[in-house]
Amino acid sequence: MVVFVVKGLIFDIKRFEVHDGPGIRTTVFLKGCPLRCFWCQNPEGLKLKQEIMFYPERCISCGACMATCPRGAHEIRNNIHVYFRDKCENCGRCAESCYSGALQFVGKWMNVDDLIKVVLMDKPFYNASNGGVTLSGGDPVMQYEFSYAFLERCKSEGLHTAIETAAYCRWEVLEKLLSVTDLIMMDIKHIDSEVHYKATGVRNDIILENAKKLAETDKPLIIRIPIVPTVNDSPEAIAAIAKFIQSFKNLMFLELLPFHRLGEVKYRALGIEYPARNLKTPTKAKMQELIEAAKKFVTNVFSA
Amino acid sequence: MESNLIIYEDPSTFLERLNKLNEELTFSERLEILREIKMKHTHEKQKVIGIMDQDDHGRLLPPPELREIVEYMGPSGEPVRDVKLNNFKPISNHPSGGFFGPKICGENFRLFLSSHPVYINPFSSILGGYMAYFMSYRDPHWNPDLSPPQHLVEAWSKYDIYPGVGAVQHFCQDMQIGFSLGWGGLLRKIRYYREINPQAAEFYDGLESVVIGVQEWIARHVKAARELAEKERNPTLRRNLKDLADINERLINEPPRTFWEACQWTAWYQMIARMYNGSGSMGRIDVWLKPFYERDVAAGILTDEEAIFHLACLFLNDTQYYQLGGPDASGKDVTNKLSYLVLEAVHRLKAPANIGIFVWEGLDPRLLDRGIEIMLEDKMGFPKFLGGDALIEGFMRNGYSVELARERAYSGCHWFAIPGKEYALQDCVKINFAKVFEVAFWEMMSDPNVNPSVEELWSRFETHLRKAIDIVREGLDFHMENMHKVFPELVLDLLCYGPIEKGLDASHGGVEYYNLCLDGAGIGTVADSFAAIELRVEKEKRISWRELAEELKNNFRNEYIRLMLRNIPHYGQGGTHADEWAVKIAKTFVRLVKEKPTPKGYNIIPGLFSWASMLSMGQRVGATPNGRRAGAPISQGANPEPGFGGTPTSLAIAVAAIQCGYGNTAPLQLDIDPTVFRGKNGKEIVKALILGHFKLGGTMINMNVIDKEKILEAHKDPSKYPDLIVRVTGFSAYFASLSKDLRQFVVDRILAEES
Numbered sequence A: 001m002v003v004f005v006v007k008g009l010i011f012d013i014k015r016f017e018v019h020d021g022p023g024i025r026t027t028v029f030l031k032g033c034p035l036r037c038f039w040c041q042n043p044e045g046l047k048l049k050q051e052i053m054f055y056p057e058r059c060i061s062c063g064a065c066m067a068t069c070p071r072g073a074h075e076i077r078n079n080i081h082v083y084f085r086d087k088c089e090n091c092g093r094c095a096e097s098c099y100s101g102a103l104q105f106v107g108k109w110m111n112v113d114d115l116i117k118v119v120l121m122d123k124p125f126y127n128a129s130n131g132g133v134t135l136s137g138g139d140p141v142m143q144y145e146f147s148y149a150f151l152e153r154c155k156s157e158g159l160h161t162a163i164e165t166a167a168y169c170r171w172e173v174l175e176k177l178l179s180v181t182d183l184i185m186m187d188i189k190h191i192d193s194e195v196h197y198k199a200t201g202v203r204n205d206i207i208l209e210n211a212k213k214l215a216e217t218d219k220p221l222i223i224r225i226p227i228v229p230t231v232n233d234s235p236e237a238i239a240a241i242a243k244f245i246q247s248f249k250n251l252m253f254l255e256l257l258p259f260h261r262l263g264e265v266k267y268r269a270l271g272i273e274y275p276a277r278n279l280k281t282p283t284k285a286k287m288q289e290l291i292e293a294a295k296k297f298v299t300n301v302f303s304a
Numbered sequence B: 001m002e003s004n005l006i007i008y009e010d011p012s013t014f015l016e017r018l019n020k021l022n023e024e025l026t027f028s029e030r031l032e033i034l035r036e037i038k039m040k041h042t043h044e045k046q047k048v049i050g051i052m053d054q055d056d057h058g059r060l061l062p063p064p065e066l067r068e069i070v071e072y073m074g075p076s077g078e079p080v081r082d083v084k085l086n087n088f089k090p091i092s093n094h095p096s097g098g099f100f101g102p103k104i105c106g107e108n109f110r111l112f113l114s115s116h117p118v119y120i121n122p123f124s125s126i127l128g129g130y131m132a133y134f135m136s137y138r139d140p141h142w143n144p145d146l147s148p149p150q151h152l153v154e155a156w157s158k159y160d161i162y163p164g165v166g167a168v169q170h171f172c173q174d175m176q177i178g179f180s181l182g183w184g185g186l187l188r189k190i191r192y193y194r195e196i197n198p199q200a201a202e203f204y205d206g207l208e209s210v211v212i213g214v215q216e217w218i219a220r221h222v223k224a225a226r227e228l229a230e231k232e233r234n235p236t237l238r239r240n241l242k243d244l245a246d247i248n249e250r251l252i253n254e255p256p257r258t259f260w261e262a263c264q265w266t267a268w269y270q271m272i273a274r275m276y277n278g279s280g281s282m283g284r285i286d287v288w289l290k291p292f293y294e295r296d297v298a299a300g301i302l303t304d305e306e307a308i309f310h311l312a313c314l315f316l317n318d319t320q321y322y323q324l325g326g327p328d329a330s331g332k333d334v335t336n337k338l339s340y341l342v343l344e345a346v347h348r349l350k351a352p353a354n355i356g357i358f359v360w361e362g363l364d365p366r367l368l369d370r371g372i373e374i375m376l377e378d379k380m381g382f383p384k385f386l387g388g389d390a391l392i393e394g395f396m397r398n399g400y401s402v403e404l405a406r407e408r409a410y411s412g413c414h415w416f417a418i419p420g421k422e423y424a425l426q427d428c429v430k431i432n433f434a435k436v437f438e439v440a441f442w443e444m445m446s447d448p449n450v451n452p453s454v455e456e457l458w459s460r461f462e463t464h465l466r467k468a469i470d471i472v473r474e475g476l477d478f479h480m481e482n483m484h485k486v487f488p489e490l491v492l493d494l495l496c497y498g499p500i501e502k503g504l505d506a507s508h509g510g511v512e513y514y515n516l517c518l519d520g521a522g523i524g525t526v527a528d529s530f531a532a533i534e535l536r537v538e539k540e541k542r543i544s545w546r547e548l549a550e551e552l553k554n555n556f557r558n559e560y561i562r563l564m565l566r567n568i569p570h571y572g573q574g575g576t577h578a579d580e581w582a583v584k585i586a587k588t589f590v591r592l593v594k595e596k597p598t599p600k601g602y603n604i605i606p607g608l609f610s611w612a613s614m615l616s617m618g619q620r621v622g623a624t625p626n627g628r629r630a631g632a633p634i635s636q637g638a639n640p641e642p643g644f645g646g647t648p649t650s651l652a653i654a655v656a657a658i659q660c661g662y663g664n665t666a667p668l669q670l671d672i673d674p675t676v677f678r679g680k681n682g683k684e685i686v687k688a689l690i691l692g693h694f695k696l697g698g699t700m701i702n703m704n705v706i707d708k709e710k711i712l713e714a715h716k717d718p719s720k721y722p723d724l725i726v727r728v729t730g731f732s733a734y735f736a737s738l739s740k741d742l743r744q745f746v747v748d749r750i751l752a753e754e755s
């Protein structure tokens, strides 16, 4: 018998995560996302492939990466380390020899058995806090076969499961994931498809369609809106989303998440220009105004 | 040379501010003022003494004209800077200039008390305050005629052993003995047994001097309080002073009858215990104060507000160690109304306190909930949490009954003792694992007949650890043989079962049970060191043994190699090789300790703890293979190295896995940024951490819920937050009072756990 082992490309596993769902959780971040929101705070999760991140400020100029790179992508000139990303073929060897943390290889292929081992470590803390596992990304729908296999395994281990998704996928994919998921945290960025397209690179028709279908299930649902200046930081934009979800019976609450610039260093480390460099974090007053706007349609509205 | 000095906290400015010169004060107004007065004293202490790398304690500074600044070795083996009273000079009975033996120690202590000023704070319902430590006058500390064998002295320094020789207190009396006898009854008891044991005349002389000294000291307070009551215009304060005079006049001889009296009696006892030799162990307050509370409430003479106020005054008087909740001998949880009032009193005080909740299967869950709520709200590292089930089960492994194990009460930094029955030297005896490792490493490297290997290193580490433990055994016997001739436990003896009856000091067979403590320190440093060598030298062969030795000798000239060694999966992350090493070290340590008792037959209980000594211990260890530079702190207690890269959960699992299992602790030190708990379920998360750790076998949690920003700012300018309280190791203290090194350590720990 041939056993087909699905592997997932994972860029982070965070234990003791207390903001992604109830209780103490372990959040698994899968690489790959169908959207390209220009404010994305996890740019290293966008592409479904392994990548090198380089933090020059941590480099101690030891030269180990130069010695290991088969492509000559690292050079140290006058004590300044230059990394030629275009020469790099993402083999990861240099990062392995770099102990300062300057070079990091993001993305690790793992199978369900390896991953569940890590997740089960904190099992003693899940039950007492009603916690469990959250699958995030990127977006777990990108590697949905692995996502399903992993969540199924979590359920068989008796863990509470949650997913974070923008629901930009075929309904069948979502439906399948739902069968092994206890809580859905879904992002909606804008109700206007055109604006949505400009901001994220995709139209929102599928997303809104899926949201409606999700609302017909009995799975607890949390809707989240990242509040991004120039995109959706107006009471009208927020009210429109709130209105759209007001009749969702399984909606637990609506959460507004203010944009912040914490992702900026990671863009630099990936050698990408930071597209959101002109944006500022919304003020408390602004967030309050938006909460009020949403409250006209939805009772439970929170902000992080 | 009796001191006529009376220190009176002048109430006028406070009363004027409240505009209540002639009006009644409420308990909460009084408490607010008491807090302010406490802060005033703390500021003054920070100014005059400066660094206090230990509990804040409730001590007050003597008035400027009586101050003399000194430095000496503190009870936990670390140097202490202190202020002495300059109007007391002990009498010497030895050419060295020191004084040794029970009689002279008692007499000197009585003299000391007679030189000690009277302190009266009219807002407080407790009379008295202490201003100096008798220990500061003991010079030399040890009788030079009784010097320990040379081979011990050499080995102590070779392995960086804190041998506990000459260590004092660190066990717990039973307050109920004092409550039933009073000072007068104790005196009668001493005189009665003096007749039966004439051979112990000197010991009884010493005990008698202590009791008489206390009685005289109280009497001076009574006189002063009466005089001040006459002059005081404010009705509340006048009545309070008069009541205090009346109560204490009785308490000179009689046992306490009411809750208030019992608190006052406790305060006198805790003050002399603290002054005599630093003792801060009190045990189960919600057990021994309960009858008084219930009786007074039933009689309608005590409200909960008043009870809280007396408790708060007691806790202001000193920061002693108390336990709340836990089973009685029959296995029923003792949590009662008073347990909650104790929590409430500290909550209102917002001052350092050392109170632990005994979390066990039978605990009233509401007490734990309330404790967590207060910890999250006040962010003062209060209360701490004790892993009851593992402690009881562990202690029984020494061959004790479950009843006795349940009696063992939380009474100090990281430790427990059976009140009145057990002598333990808790927190006084330590081995620096990192030093033992260092000895083993260099011995192997300089042996031309072996090829270095992890296996060889481990076997040498084990050999030296066994030697070090043997040295500790011998040293403990030496202590037990001689301590009573040097500086007996004259205060704790009073409230123990046996010493007075048998005419024997507690350090000399006076009590029933002897379970001497031995703690290992630096397990994180050593576990990471083994794992780093295993990975980088043996498995990956990135550097050779010789290169490693060169780098260690030169304190890492090559930063690349240092980072390579540092960057391994650490102890504390969970499931790493270093985690396995830590378990192996702990298991081996326990096995070696439990192989045999001391030659004289004393049982030893292993634990993992460093107190605040990870700084000084680190200073004595060169660079280690985990990338730690020479002189840097070793890992704290049972915790991993700072920057271990794990989470609170991984830490809780790792520390649970290295418990020693015989009833002493390996505490989990957890610093958590409160932003983690923003949102509704903070309490549930903390509770899950606590219960999860204890379920896995954990024995104690010191949790700091702290504001990272605030700590960082306070680190830059300590004067900015003089009242910021942190839990350092087993104790909590004002951040601003800590030495720069210890502040840095706390900050590093917090930042490391953050990232």
Ligand code: SF4
Residues within 6 Å of the ligand: A058, A059, A060, A061, A062, A063, A064, A065, A066, A074, A081, A094, A097, A098, A099, A100, A101, A102, A103
């Ligand atoms: S290996 Fe790391 S630290 Fe060394 S030169 Fe390369 S990037 Fe810098």
Ligand code: SF4
Residues within 6 Å of the ligand: A052, A068, A069, A070, A071, A072, A073, A074, A087, A088, A089, A090, A091, A092, A093, A094, A095
């Ligand atoms: S990932 Fe591979 S190719 Fe790219 S720089 Fe590193 S060693 Fe060179």
